[in-house]
Amino acid sequence: QVQLVESGGGLVQAGDSLRLSCAGSGGTFSSYGMGWFRQAPGKEREFVAAISQDGDNINYANSVKGRFTTTRDNSKNTVYLQMNSLKPEDTAVYYCAASRMAFATNSRTYDYWGQGTQVTVSS
Numbered sequence: 001q002v003q004l005v006e007s008g009g010g011l012v013q014a015g016d017s018l019r020l021s022c023a024g025s026g027g028t029f030s031s032y033g034m035g036w037f038r039q040a041p042g043k044e045r046e047f048v049a050a051i052s053q054d055g056d057n058i059n060y061a062n063s064v065k066g067r068f069t070t071t072r073d074n075s076k077n078t079v080y081l082q083m084n085s086l087k088p089e090d091t092a093v094y095y096c097a098a099s100r101m102a103f104a105t106n107s108r109t110y111d112y113w114g115q116g117t118q119v120t121v122s123s
Contacts, residue, residue: 002027002098002112009094009117012086016121020081022096022114029077030054033099035110036070036081038092038119048094049081050103057103064090086121093118 008020022034035050049070050059058070064083072079079096094117097110104110 002029002032004096004098004112004114006094006096006114006117009119011120011122014087014121014123016086017082017084018086018119020083020094020096020117020119022079022081024077024079024098027098027112029098030074031100032112033102033104034070034072034079035097035099035104035107036079036094037097037107038090038094039116040089040092043092045095045107047105047107050099050105051079052102059103059105061105083119086119088121088123091119091121 003026006022036048037045039045051070055072067085069082096114098112099110101109
């Protein structure tokens, strides 16, 4: 059983940056591919980014490519999402998740989820 805790969300203005962190515990963190998803009010949860167990392979949604970067530090059991040039449409609750797959984009392949952290971008 893996527990995930996100942090780093907040209220920022358009064009600002935020870095989200997701700390894992209770399992072998390095054996899991990690993903970031987000859910805006009234919308379905959508894929943001995913990183393989060793950090060498990464997927990004087209909507965030070039602005967001995900990395991981297995020595700290933590995955990060650096978000730059934030836009109002990035406003959502952001979740990290763990999967046995390498860098999956489908939320159904993720077994463990954090509680989410709110990101609000004002115009």
